[in-house]
Amino acid sequence: MIAQGFKLLIRSFMDFVFISECEICGKYLEDSKMIVCKECLSKIERVDRFDIERKFEEKFAGGFISKAFSCFHFEENTIVQKLIHEMKYNNKRSIGKILGEILGSSIRDEHDFITADALLPVPLHKIRKRERGYNQSELIALGVSKVIGIKVISDLLVRVRNTQTQTKLNLHERRENVKDAFKVKNKYKDFIVGKKFIVVDDVITTGSTIIECANVLKQNGADKIYALSVAIA
Numbered sequence: 001m002i003a004q005g006f007k008l009l010i011r012s013f014m015d016f017v018f019i020s021e022c023e024i025c026g027k028y029l030e031d032s033k034m035i036v037c038k039e040c041l042s043k044i045e046r047v048d049r050f051d052i053e054r055k056f057e058e059k060f061a062g063g064f065i066s067k068a069f070s071c072f073h074f075e076e077n078t079i080v081q082k083l084i085h086e087m088k089y090n091n092k093r094s095i096g097k098i099l100g101e102i103l104g105s106s107i108r109d110e111h112d113f114i115t116a117d118a119l120l121p122v123p124l125h126k127i128r129k130r131e132r133g134y135n136q137s138e139l140i141a142l143g144v145s146k147v148i149g150i151k152v153i154s155d156l157l158v159r160v161r162n163t164q165t166q167t168k169l170n171l172h173e174r175r176e177n178v179k180d181a182f183k184v185k186n187k188y189k190d191f192i193v194g195k196k197f198i199v200v201d202d203v204i205t206t207g208s209t210i211i212e213c214a215n216v217l218k219q220n221g222a223d224k225i226y227a228l229s230v231a232i233a
């Protein structure tokens, strides 16, 4: 715990001392917690609608997700992968907020999304959250919320099993890995009934995590579940 705090302190100090430059254009960054400037960020290629629909059809067919949206492709050795990595593992929290704002701007005219009752970040297990110090999906959800004005409820979904990291697992293993990993916090059981929720994650790969969250919400009486992620694999 103390070592973790010390590491964070050192990191903030490094950010303070070293001037950061945009990894793409080399321009000085006002926010040292970013790795690319806003202008370069706005130029990163977006997933087109046709692509999104095809991918979600593959991942969510027959399930409880009524609608889904992602901004970017998640591919190896791209700036998007790097941004997400820095956000998750290197304490670059402002990346989460900014990616969330981009995501929010992309859906600000989508009726289903903007009439939802709440944004629900995919929760981390409390042990993982303690190690990292924050939940990246929550940062993204806060960015989305800033644009579309829908509240974020961070503690409605709870991760009850500290699942292993999914990076090296195949589809079947991922499904098993997240099975029964989530629960709804008791105090929200009445609130959920008949409501529409947007589940927010950083990356949708197989969709297993979001599907599992949706199952739990549905079992507790939610009306509709939408999915939102910064990137899609």
Ligand SMILES: [Zn+2]
Pocket (backbone or CB within 6 Å): 022, 023, 024, 025, 026, 027, 036, 037, 038, 039, 040, 041
């Ligand atoms: Zn730049």
